[in-house]
Amino acid sequence: MKRALILGVTGQDGSYLADILLEKGYVVYGLVRRSATGNTRNIEHLLDDPELFGKRFFVVRGDLADPTSIYRAIDEAEPDEIYNEADQDHVRWSYDMVGYSSDITGSAVARNLEIIKQVNPKIRYFQPCTSNMFGLAESERQNEETPFNPQSPYACAKVFAYYITRYYRQAFGLFASTAILYNHESPRRTVEYVTRKITKAVARISLGLQKELVLGDMSARIDWGYAREYMELAHRILQHDKADDFVVATGEAHSVEEFVREAFACVGLDPERFVRSDSAHFRPTKTSTLVGDTTKLRTELGVEPKVRFKELVRLMVEADLAEERARRSAQSA
Incomplete structure (x- = not known):
């Protein structure tokens, strides 16, 4: 039975990912930071399920700002896969919280990867990135080779997250994949979006x-897709025979x-x-x-958003x- 650790399990993406992995038979650990403990709406159905909570679904406390808590979460969960769905992902907020956004969205990714390298380099790691990294793009459609030109602190931090993930993959052989996710929405979005x-x-x-x-x-x-479907593709990316980078979008x-x-x-x-x-x-x-141009996603993995x-x-x-x-x-x- 595979084991997964989801960083940011209470958010839109993290909660859908928990649902998907549990449906696939995983044991799932979800990291919850203190400021999110009163906002577990997206995982209430899991917490209230006596067949899941405490048996195949577990909550661990921690924060991306605290490396020791990430270490403890990994030690407790003993995961085969880690999905980092925790960051400061609101573009407008990033203009007012530049330091925090840069640390949690960017630097924390480096800390995650370094802990994995030291604790268990066999763990597969998924890092979501954003189409905002392309910013002012010269091409009408963007693919994995399109240059980045970010236009917000959030997007700049994601560019760092992208490159540091690739660095740990290339330098240390970690199975660390990224997905450049275009806007993805659902009923689990907050009204700030x-x-x-x-x-x-x-x-x-x-x-x-x-x-x-x-x-x-x-x-x-905007290229808008469905968040649950994008998380199904996130799981598919980590099941690929090699770590890589993929654009995930609808193409319209x-x-x-x-x-x-x-x-x-x-x-x-x-x-x-x-x-x-x-x-x-x-x-x-x-x-x-x-x-987004999803040619690579379609040709290499045989999947695309529907x-x-x-x-x-x-x-x-x-x-x-x-x-x-x-x-x-x-x-x-």
Whole structure:
């Protein structure tokens, strides 16, 4: 029975990964930092399952800022695979928390890899990276050979994470793979992210609980995929016969305005009545329209994302409608 350690198990990606690995028969350990202990919503179903919690799913305390806790987590979990889904992954927050973002998103990756090298170099390590590393890209589509040109502290830290992972692979022979993940969304996103902000507002507006939705730049075009599916691909990457780097994307871009229109269409409403743009929500710097080229993923692993834009929007809106209706029912009970 394989064993895995997920750093950042309470987040969107980490929680989906836990579900996937448990379904595949793994023993899963999830690292939870103190500031996340009150936010276990995404793994509540695992914590409440007596057949899983304490038997095949375990929670360990730790923080990427504390190398000793990572060492202890690895020592306790004895993992065959480690997935690092813990970082400061919000671009806008990174402008205000440059030092923290650089350390947790970048330097912590080097610490993780050094601990693996010293404790058990046979552990397979997965490092997620981001399309934001391409930033202002010259090419319309980006692949594994496209030069990086990051435009935020977050993206700069991810570039370091990418190269330090490759370094440990090349210099020390670690099985350390990266995936350059394009935007991936789900009902487990927090409302700080524009997609969830939109779908939650649409659900609330349709139920008469909210009057308007205020957004930033709605012209931005983004390659959006489904987070659970991307985590299935993360697992597939670590099962490959060699460690490598892969772009994971849908290969198609849609604007924020398109997302808004599609979301409101799900509930039969006209967004013109409810949506306005405010420059206060614009980012300090822009990136190019980033669209991933997944040729390598398809040819070497024989896989690619299947959930497309309209299906993604609909599943998020339907999840938020169900959540708001359940909340309203609970309040009226």
